[in-house]
Amino acid sequence: MILSTKGLNYSVRGVPIVHDVNLGIVKGEMFGLVGPNGSGKSTLLRLIQGILAPTKGASFLHGENVASMPRRLVAQTIAFVEQHSDSVDRLTVRDVVELGRNPWLTALQPWSEEDDRIVDQALADVEMSAMEARLWHTLSGGERQRVQLARALAQHPRLLLLDEPTNHLDIHHQLAILGLVRNLQITAVVALHDLNHALMCDRVGVMHGGKLVAVGSPKEILNPELLRNVFGVQVNVLTDPSDGRRVMSFTL
Amino acid sequence: MTISRLALATASLGLLTIAAAAEPTEYPLTVQNCGQELTFNSPPERVVTIGQSGTEMLYALGLSEKVVGTAVWFNEVLPQFGEQNSRVERLADNHPSFESVVAKEPELVTTQFEGHVGAQGSVGTREQFNDLGVNVYAMPADCVGKDNLVGGDGTRKTAFQIETVYQAIRELSTIFDVQDRGAELEAELRGRVEAASAKAKALNLKDASAVVWFSSPDIDLDPFVAGQKGIPAFILSQLGIRNIIESDEEWPSVGWERIAQADPDIIIIARMDRRRFEADDYEVKLKFLKDDPVTSEMTAVKEGRLVVVDAHAIHASIRIADGIEVISEALAKAGLPNR
Amino acid sequence: MTPLCSRGAVGGKRATLFIGVALLLVVVIAVGVCIGETSIHPRIVFATISNKLFATDFPVAPIQAGIVWNYRLPRIMVAASCGAILAVCGAVLQALLRNTLADPYLLGISSGASAGAVSVLVLGLGAGLLSLSVGAFVGAIVAFGLVTLLARATGGGVGMQATSLIILAGIAGSQLFNALTSFIIARSANAEQARSVMFWLMGNMSGVRWPDVGLAVPVAITGILACVWHMRALDAFTFGADSAASLGVPVRRVQVVLIATTSLMTAAMVSIVGAIGFVGLVIPHAARFIVGVRHARLLPATALTGAVFLVASDVVSRIVIPNQVLPIGVITALVGAPGFAVILLRARRMR
Numbered sequence: 001m002i003l004s005t006k007g008l009n010y011s012v013r014g015v016p017i018v019h020d021v022n023l024g025i026v027k028g029e030m031f032g033l034v035g036p037n038g039s040g041k042s043t044l045l046r047l048i049q050g051i052l053a054p055t056k057g058a059s060f061l062h063g064e065n066v067a068s069m070p071r072r073l074v075a076q077t078i079a080f081v082e083q084h085s086d087s088v089d090r091l092t093v094r095d096v097v098e099l100g101r102n103p104w105l106t107a108l109q110p111w112s113e114e115d116d117r118i119v120d121q122a123l124a125d126v127e128m129s130a131m132e133a134r135l136w137h138t139l140s141g142g143e144r145q146r147v148q149l150a151r152a153l154a155q156h157p158r159l160l161l162l163d164e165p166t167n168h169l170d171i172h173h174q175l176a177i178l179g180l181v182r183n184l185q186i187t188a189v190v191a192l193h194d195l196n197h198a199l200m201c202d203r204v205g206v207m208h209g210g211k212l213v214a215v216g217s218p219k220e221i222l223n224p225e226l227l228r229n230v231f232g233v234q235v236n237v238l239t240d241p242s243d244g245r246r247v248m249s250f251t252l
Numbered sequence: 253m254t255i256s257r258l259a260l261a262t263a264s265l266g267l268l269t270i271a272a273a274a275e276p277t278e279y280p281l282t283v284q285n286c287g288q289e290l291t292f293n294s295p296p297e298r299v300v301t302i303g304q305s306g307t308e309m310l311y312a313l314g315l316s317e318k319v320v321g322t323a324v325w326f327n328e329v330l331p332q333f334g335e336q337n338s339r340v341e342r343l344a345d346n347h348p349s350f351e352s353v354v355a356k357e358p359e360l361v362t363t364q365f366e367g368h369v370g371a372q373g374s375v376g377t378r379e380q381f382n383d384l385g386v387n388v389y390a391m392p393a394d395c396v397g398k399d400n401l402v403g404g405d406g407t408r409k410t411a412f413q414i415e416t417v418y419q420a421i422r423e424l425s426t427i428f429d430v431q432d433r434g435a436e437l438e439a440e441l442r443g444r445v446e447a448a449s450a451k452a453k454a455l456n457l458k459d460a461s462a463v464v465w466f467s468s469p470d471i472d473l474d475p476f477v478a479g480q481k482g483i484p485a486f487i488l489s490q491l492g493i494r495n496i497i498e499s500d501e502e503w504p505s506v507g508w509e510r511i512a513q514a515d516p517d518i519i520i521i522a523r524m525d526r527r528r529f530e531a532d533d534y535e536v537k538l539k540f541l542k543d544d545p546v547t548s549e550m551t552a553v554k555e556g557r558l559v560v561v562d563a564h565a566i567h568a569s570i571r572i573a574d575g576i577e578v579i580s581e582a583l584a585k586a587g588l589p590n591r
Numbered sequence: 592m593t594p595l596c597s598r599g600a601v602g603g604k605r606a607t608l609f610i611g612v613a614l615l616l617v618v619v620i621a622v623g624v625c626i627g628e629t630s631i632h633p634r635i636v637f638a639t640i641s642n643k644l645f646a647t648d649f650p651v652a653p654i655q656a657g658i659v660w661n662y663r664l665p666r667i668m669v670a671a672s673c674g675a676i677l678a679v680c681g682a683v684l685q686a687l688l689r690n691t692l693a694d695p696y697l698l699g700i701s702s703g704a705s706a707g708a709v710s711v712l713v714l715g716l717g718a719g720l721l722s723l724s725v726g727a728f729v730g731a732i733v734a735f736g737l738v739t740l741l742a743r744a745t746g747g748g749v750g751m752q753a754t755s756l757i758i759l760a761g762i763a764g765s766q767l768f769n770a771l772t773s774f775i776i777a778r779s780a781n782a783e784q785a786r787s788v789m790f791w792l793m794g795n796m797s798g799v800r801w802p803d804v805g806l807a808v809p810v811a812i813t814g815i816l817a818c819v820w821h822m823r824a825l826d827a828f829t830f831g832a833d834s835a836a837s838l839g840v841p842v843r844r845v846q847v848v849l850i851a852t853t854s855l856m857t858a859a860m861v862s863i864v865g866a867i868g869f870v871g872l873v874i875p876h877a878a879r880f881i882v883g884v885r886h887a888r889l890l891p892a893t894a895l896t897g898a899v900f901l902v903a904s905d906v907v908s909r910i911v912i913p914n915q916v917l918p919i920g921v922i923t924a925l926v927g928a929p930g931f932a933v934i935l936l937r938a939r940r941m942r
Contacts (some may be wrong), residue, residue: 051836075839087829088691089884102827103839404786469787470723472798507797509662512654513629546657
C-alpha cells in the first residue's frame with residue numbers, strides 16, 4: 001500500500017464535499033477515479049496529497065501522515081496535474097517543465113546537467129521536445145496538458161495524480177497519454193470522465209455525492225446497476241471483434 | 253537706542269504739525285481695499301482682528317476697546333499693549349473658525365493675510381463675511397502686487413513697498429475716525445525706519461549678503477526662507493544687504509545645499525511663540541545650524557553672525573521698524589568688511 | 592531562450608555578471624552625486640570621496656566637501672536602496688498574488704504611512720517627541736495589520752479567489768486610511784501644513800542624511816536577499832498556490848515570510864522618503880522585458896533597475912526646474928504612467 005486514506009472528510013460551511021473516504025492505492029497500479037460532476041473527485045485528489053487540509057481524517061503516504069510531512073518531501077513523491085493551468089507570465093514550455101525539478105533543488109544542490117537530462121526525457125515522453133521554446137500562452141489546451149504532464153514526470157514521483165487529464169486532448173493524445181501512464185509503470189490515480197477510459201485501469205473507484213461508493217476491477221464495478229444508480233444511464237457492454245476488448249455503449 | 257530716540261523725536265515733532273491739520277472722517281465712507289469696495293456708515297464698534305499686524309495696529313491707534321476678538325499670533329503682544337490685550341478674547345493662536353469669528357458679532361474683520369480671509373481663505377471668503385453684513389479689511393501689504401493663489405504663501409509680482417503699511421494706518425484711522433492718532437503713528441514709524449536704515453547704510457558694507465530663515469516643516473527638510481520681494485527682502489534692501497534667495501515666492505522652500513554654497517554673511521532667524529513645527533523654536537534652528545555637518549561650516553555660523561528677530565517684526569506691521577533696528581544693530585556688531 | 596547555454600554558465604560567467612552589475616551601480620551612484628542643485632565640479636566630488644575613504648589629502652572647500660559627503664552621497668544611496676526595495680517588493684507581490692498590477696502599497700502601507708505622518712505633523716500626536724518618520728512607520732504597520740486581519744477574516748490567503756480577497760482587503764484598508772488622512776488635513780491643517788504634507792506624500796529626499804543610510808542600506812540588503820532566497824518558490828507560484836504546494840513549496844509559510852518582509856521593507860522606506868509611486872508597479876515589468884520571468888534573474892535585475900531609476904529620478908527632480916526641487920514622486924509618475932500604458936498594451940497583445 002503506497003497511499004491510504006482513513007475517514008477522509010472535507011466540508012465547506014457545513015456542506016460535505018468529501019465524506020468518509022477510505023481508500024488504498026497499491027504500488028504500481030493505475031487507479032481510475034470516476035463519478036459524475038460534483039462528486040468530489042478533484043477535492044479528493046487534493047486531500048490525498050495534503051494541499052487541502054481535511055476537516056476530519058487523514059491521508060497516509062508510506063504509512064506517514066501527509067499533513068505532518070514537509071511539503072518538499074511530499075512533492076518528491078507525489079506529482080499532481082490539475083484540470084486547468086493558467087499563468088500570467090511569459091513562460092516557455094521548457095520553463096514550465098523545469099518547475100518540476102523544484103522539489104529536488106536546494107541552495108547547496110542547484111541546477112545541474114542531470115536536471116537538464118530529466119527535463120529532456122520528460123519532454124520526449126509527452127512528445128513535446130520540438131516545442132520546448134514555444135510560449136505557454138500560445139499553446140492549445142491539449143498541448144498545455146501534455147506540458148503539465150511532462151512537468152509532473154520531471155518531478156520523478158512515485159505517485160502521479162491526474163485530474164481529468166484527457167479533457168482537452170484530441171483522440172490521439174487521449175490514448176497516448178493514458179498509454180504513457182500505463183507504460184511508465186508508475187502508480188497513478190487518474191480522475192476520468194470517459195468511462196471507456198476507465199476500462200484501461202487496474203482498479204476503479206466510483207464517487208457519488210462525496211462518498212466512495214464502490215472500489216474494484218472495472219469489470220466488477222462498471223455493472224449496469226451501479227451505472228444506472230450513479231450516472232443515470234443504461235449500459236450495453238460490447239466486445240470489439242478485432243482485439244477482444246470490452247467497450248461500453250450508453251443510452252439514457 | 254538714544255540716537256534713534258532722538259531722530260524719532262525730531263521726525264515726529266516735524267510731522268506732528270502736519271498731523272494736527274487732519275480732518276474728521278465724513279460718513280458714509282467708501283474705501284477701496286484689495287479689489288473690493290467697503291462702505292462704512294459710522295466708525296465700527298466691534299472689530300475682530302485676524303493677524304497680529306491688524307491687532308497691534310488698532311491697539312496703537314488707541315482702539316483696543318473696540319477689538320472683541322483676536323487670532324493668529326506669532327509673538328507675544330508688544331509690552332505696551334499687554335494690559336489692553338489681556339482684556340480682549342483670543343479666539344485662536346492660529347487661524348480661527350468662521351463661526352467663532354462671526355459669533356463675536358463684529359462689524360469689521362481685519363485680516364493680515366488673504367490666505368486667511370480671501371479667495372481661498374482658510375477662515376472664509378470675503379463674500380461669506382459680507383453676506384452677514386461684516387466688512388473685511390485686508391492689509392494692502394498682502395494684496396498689492398501679490399498673487400496669493402500661486403505658491404504656498406503667495407508670490408509677489410512687485411516688491412513689497414512699506415507705503416502699504418502706512419496706507420493701512422491711514423485707511424484704518426480714517427475708518428475709525430482717529431486720523432490724528434493715525435498721522436502720529438505714521439510719522440513715528442517713518443522716523444524710526446529712516447533712522448535705522450540710515451544707521452545701517454552708514455556702515456558702508458561691502459556686498460554683504462543674508463538669508464532669512466522662518467521655519468521648516470521638519471528640521472531635516474528644506475527650510476522656508478524669505479523670497480526676493482517680500483517684507484524681509486525690503487528690510488534687507490533698506491540696510492543695503494543682498495538677499496541670496498532669488499525666488500519671487502513669499503516663503504519658498506530652498507535646499508540647504510544652495511544656501512550653504514551661497515554662504516551668506518549673516519543668517520537671520522525668526523523667533524515666534526507658535527509651535528506648529530518643531531523648527532518654529534529659534535533654539536532648534538540655532539542648534540541645527542551648529543550641528544549639521546554642512547551648515548556648521550558656513551562662515552556666518554562659524555563667526556556667530558546669527559541674528560534672532562521676532563517673526564512679527566519681519567512681517568508687514570508696525571513692528572517693521574523693530575525688525576530693521578534689530579538687524580541694523582547686529583550688522584554694526586558683526587564686523588563685516590566695508591567699502 | 593536557450594537554457595542549456597545559460598545553464599552551462601560556470602561560476603566564471605556568473606561572477607563576471609555580478610561584478611558588472613556592481614560596477615554599474617557604482618557608476619550610477621557616482622553620476623548621481625556629481626549632479627545636483629548647485630554645481631560642484633566632479634573633480635571636487637572625487638577628491639572629497641577619496642579623502643574620506645582613502646584618507647588622502649586633496650584640498651577641498653569644507654562646505655562643498657560637506658555637501659558632497661553629507662547631503663548628496665547619503666541621498667543617492669538611500670535613493671538606490673529605496674528604488675531597489677520598491678521594485679523588488681513589486682515583483683514579489685506580483686508573483687505571490689499572480690497579479691501584474693500589484694505594487695508594494697497594495698496592503699495599505701503608503702496610506703497608513705500618510706495617515707501616521709499627518710497625525711504627527713498636523714495633530715501633533717506624540718507631543719513633538721515623535722518624528723514624521725516614526726509616525727509614518729507606525730501608521731504603515733497599523734494599516735498593514737488591519738489589512739491582513741481583514742484579509743484573513745474574509746478568507747483571503749491560499750487559493751485563486753483568495754488572492755483577490757487580499758487585494759480587495761488592501762484596497763479597503765488603503766481607502767480607509769486615505770480618508771483618515773484627508774479628514775485630518777481638512778479639519779486641522781493650515782495651508783503651510785497641507786503643503787508640507789503634500790510634499791512629503793509625493794516623496795521627499797531632501798532631509799536624507801547618514802543615519803537614514805544606516806537604516807535603508809541594511810534593510811535593502813537583508814530584505815532583498817530574503818526575497819532572492821525564495822526565488823524558486825516564487826517561480827512555483829506561477830500556476831497558483833495549489834500548484835506551488837504540489838511542487839513542494841510550503842505555501843502558507845512562504846506567503847507569510849515574503850509578505851511580512853516586503854511590508855517591513857516598504858514601511859521602512861516610506862517612513863524615510865515618503866510614498867514614491869510607480870516604481871514597484873512598472874520596474875518589474877521593465878525587468879521582465881529584459882531578462883525574462885524566472886526569478887533567479889528577475890529579482891537582481893529588478894533591484895538594479897529600480898535603483899538606477901530612482902537615482903536618475905532624484906537627479907532629474909533637482910535639475911529640471913531651476914531653483915526648485917520637484918517632489919520625486921512627480922518624476923516617477925511622469926515616467927511611470929506612460930510606462931504603465933505600455934504594459935497594458937503589451938498585455939493586450941498577449942491575448
